Amino acid sequence: MQTPEIPHNEAERLNVLRALAILDTRSEERFDRLTRIASRMFHVPIALVTLVDSHRQWFKSCVGLDIKETSRDISFCGHAILGNDAFVIADASKDPRFSDNPLVTGAPHIRFYAGRPIRTTLGFKIGTLCLIDTEPREFTDKDIEDLHDLALMVEHELAAIELATIDDLTEVNNRRGLIMLAEKYLNYFTRHHVYASLVFLDLNGFKFINDSHGHDEGDRALQTFGRALKKVGRTSDICARLGGDEFVVLLANARHHEAHIYIERLVAYLDTIRQQQRQPYRISFAHGIVEFDPQLPKSVEQLLIEGDALMYQLKKLTQR
Incomplete structure (x- = not known):
């Protein structure tokens, strides 16, 4: 069996996928409608909208299967996202890449597979719309077009x-995306006793950048900070822009001292970028760090309020 290769942009691809805050969400009619249409149009028993996560493929919509995910290692969709066009297997039992795959030798006994990668607005291939049959079959050019x-x-x-959860300018989560995704994270952290840290960040002197160098340069500064x-x-x-020059990062499995290390790395990286790009200003920030204790869990909003307060205290001290 041939396991899928990892795309060259895997880290960025996963960031975009998770920023959508769609993994492990409930079924939605807008996607279920399309898999029903696909099943009827192509006369296949199984049609899926899959999302390829780091170690699994998860089904946002599913016709014909009772499970919600399988391992990425045995997935056909893991192969499909490596290309740009439809990935078609006429008879998996005769294909050396898949003939001994457990999804072929066992349930659901895949013989035919056709998957077309689905892309985000930025062009990242995060999953597929795929068709599966338990019988071998051909797939015509017209079928591929459909x-x-x-x-x-x-x-x-x-x-x-994506438009509802991603900040257009910086391409990190917006406030809505942060709340949706962070709530899932915090529930997981609470159940599995995982610590985390929320870092609230506010740029220093952003008005000066806008006033002295223009709003286009101010936008570039925000984009640089988001990257x-x-x-x-x-x-x-999870990285997010709350609005204006306020940002938040939720660091998974990180205690307070590890969040400080993140801050040190961020300062060093911004200084490196300044030197490389010869920026006429320095991007600096005030920050507040709040540790999430799974034994005394707090909501996202509570963490944001506390982080904002701590950041403001630090900002006042540095301005004296």
């Missing part, structure tokens, strides 16, 4: 979610 059209409809629905937050963090961290 599957492409249905996949575009899935992408349009994802774009609606820096993701660059020095991990794919499991």
Whole structure:
């Protein structure tokens, strides 16, 4: 059996996928409608909207299967997202890449597979719209065209979610995306006794950048800061812009002292970028760190209030 390769942009791809805050959510009619149409249009017993996570493929919509996910190692969709067009297997039992795959030798006994990658607005391939049959079959050029059209409809629905949860300028989560995703994280942390840290950040002198160098440069400063937050963090961290020059990072599995290390790395990275790009100003910030204790859990809003207060205290001290 051939396991899927990892895309070259895997870290960024996973960041975009998780920023959608769609993994492990309830079924939605707008996606279920499309898998029903796909099943009827192509006369296949199974049609799925899959999202390929780091170690699993999870089904946002599913016709014909009782499970919600499988391991990425044995997934057909893990292969499909490596290409740009439809990935078609006429008879998996005769394909050396899949003939001994447990999804072929056992339930659901896949023989035919066709999956078209689904992309975000930024072009990241996060999953597929796929068709599965228990009998071998051919797939014509017309079939590929029709599957492409249905996949575009899935992408349009994802774009609606993306626009509602992603900050257009910095391409990190907006406040809504942060709340949606962080609530799931905190519930998981509470159940599994995982510590975390929320870092509340506010840029220093942002008005000066706008007034002295223009609003276009101010926008570039915000974009640079948003990219820096993701660059020095991990794919499991949540980065968000609350609005204006206020940002938040939720560091998974990180205690207070580890959050300070993140801050030190962020400062160093911003200084490096300043030197490389010869920026005429320095991007600096005040911050407040709140540790999440799974034994005394707090809501996202509580953490934000406490982080904001701590950040403001530090900002007052540095301005004296």
